[in-house]
Amino acid sequence: MSELITKTATEIAALVASGEASAVEVTRAHLDRISAVEERVHAFLHVDTEGALAAARSVDERRAAGEELGPLAGVPVAVKDVLTTKGVPTTVGSKILEGWRPPYDATIVQRLRAAGTVMLGKTNMDEFAMGSSTEYSAYGPSHNPWDLDRIPGGSGGGSAAAVAAYEAPLAIGSDTGGSIRQPGAVTGTVGAKPTYGGTSRYGLVAFSSSLDTPGPCARTVLDAALLHAAIGGHDPRDSTSIPQPVPDVVAAARLGATGDLTGVKLGVVTEFTGEGAEPGVMAAFRESVDALAKLGAEIVEVSCPHFRYALPAYYLIAPSECSSNLARFDGVRFGLRVGDDGNRSLEEVMSLTREAGFGPEVKRRIMLGTYALSSGYYDAYYGQAQKVRTLITRDFTAAFERVDALISPTTPFVAFPIGARTADPYQMYLADLFTIPTNLYGGPGISVPCGLSDGLPVGLQIMAPTMADDRMYRVAAALESTVGTFTPPAL
Known part of the structure; x- marks a missing residue:
């Protein structure tokens, strides 16, 4: 295994900037790693070898010409297949977009x-970011580098698996209900969900428009912060984009790495430390809370009573929005088209296309959402769920009047075996x-590795107020400074 692929993104950028390694050398090392392990990990749906090498050559040429490059120049990155890439296939893990090559790049x-x-x-x-294990991909599951018989989380399991398997030092994910943080937790990587509106959704194939948030995956907190800084900020093409600069997350990560949390007050969410989490997960979490206290943080218990209703509220809001968003996939304008033999009506073609193109979980959520939005049920279901959302927001607001950030386990359990939960959607949703x-x-929220349970990674989640992303990076980097990073067994 090349020494280059074991370097952090920060280290790789420094090597390229100094001329000790070329961007092409770094890229070839990672492409070789992909060739060596991808058959077992299946982190990628498409590897753009020619495009990657061309981009690397461009970096080397610009550096040789004396051009000042950014802090991540020459660093490879893997991109979740939910973001449009000009001329490069974008499938969203679905057969309905198989082979689609978008005419534009996402922001x-x-x-x-x-x-x-x-x-x-x-x-x-x-598929369409609907799942917690990457088992609902139309192209087969990804595998956790810690144990290839286990899931790497979802929906962005491919991004987390690529980073954990040293196929890429950085990756982009998207987080609608935990799809960056939960894969980070079960693969021993760092996954950060920025403030909603802090990263652009332009070119992100929509699942739930009021929830979808692109963000970084990495092996260290500083690397995640550098990627966050590179992709964040206002985008006039996204109507929900916040017209403010990203907080200085890189400086916060560097500050946290000093291991000093004096003056920081952290709230342990009472509702997430009772029943529901595996004993090994709770043991690793409690040890990490003790570690944070030793770094100077003040730890208090904080009750957020409406958090217990978040899961049912989410599974009304998100499916309702997906029911609306996925109506555009009709076999008319792009993507799959089935049954167009000249003898069927447009409605029949649409129905056949959706039947063949959408997988079972996507169909399940479309039906849930369509029902929740239907006449006579809108107020009872979708309307009530939005009221619960308001109560949850009030819980956060009240909590942040007392503490700087909230902490909890990221997920109730470690990576489970592939196939263990697909027969019971509710058990899958509990992830x-x-x-x-x-x-x-x-x-914003971030998952940072905090220990092992039965040899599998456990993540600690840090939640901060809106547009206070820097707080979570400081706490995460401080924990990392004392707990360290985690390396899976060699593949």
């Missing part, structure tokens, strides 16, 4: 290119039990 992809990062390819995901409240509120 985040544009910013990655402008930052000089090298896009290796598109990563596997649960996001602790992450969903943050999405309903709209604030």
Whole structure:
């Protein structure tokens, strides 16, 4: 295994900037790693070898010409297949978009290119980001590098698996109910969900428009912060984008790495430390809370009573929004088209296309959402769920009047075996039990490795107020400074 692929993104950028390694050398090392392990991990849906090497050569040429490059220039990155990439397949893990090559880049992809990062390819995901294990991908599941018989989380399991398997030092995910943080937790990587509106959704294929949030995946907190800084900020093409600069998350990560949390007050969410989490997960979490206290943080218990209703509220709001968003996939304008033999009506073609193109979980959520929005049920279901969302937001607001950030386990359990929960959707949904409240509120959250349970990674979640993303990076980096990073067994 090349020494280059074991370097952090920060280290790789420094090597490229100094000329000790070329961007092409770094890129080839990661492409070789993908060739060596991808058959077992299945993190990628598409590897763009030619595009990656061309981008790397461009970085080397610009550096040789004396051009000042950004802090991540020459660093490879993997992109979740939910973001449009010009001329590069974008499937969202679905057969309904198989082979589609978008005519434009998502804003985040544009910013990655402008930052000089090298896009290796598109990563596997649960279809339309609906799932918690990457088993609902139409192209087969990804595998956890810690145990290839286990899930790498979802919906962005491909991004997390690529980072954990050293196929890429950085990756982009999207988080609607925990789809960056939960894969981070079960693969021993760092996954950050920015403040909603802090990263652009332009070019992000929509699942739930009021919840979807693109964000970074990495092996260290500083690397995640650097990627966050590169992709974040206002985008006039996204009507929900916040017209404010991203907080200085990189400086916060560097400050946290000193291991001093004096003056920081952290609230342990009472509702997430009782029943529901595996004993090993809670043991690792409690040890990490003690570690944070030793670094100077003041730890208090904080009750957020409406968090317990977040899961049912989410599974009314998100499916309702997906029912609306996915109506555009009709077999008329792009993507799959089935049954168009000249003898069928447009409605029949649409129905056949959707029947063949959408998988079971997507169909389940479309039906849930359509029912919740239907006449006579809207107020009883969708309307009530939005009221619960308001109560959850009030819980966060009240909590942040007392503490700087909230902490909890990221997920109730470690990575489970592939196939263990697909027969019971509710058991699958429980994977996001602790992450969903943050999405309903709209604030930032990060998962950072905090220990092992039965040899598998456990994540600690840090939640901060909206547009206070820097707080979570400071706390995460401080924990990392004392707990360390976690390396899976060699593949």
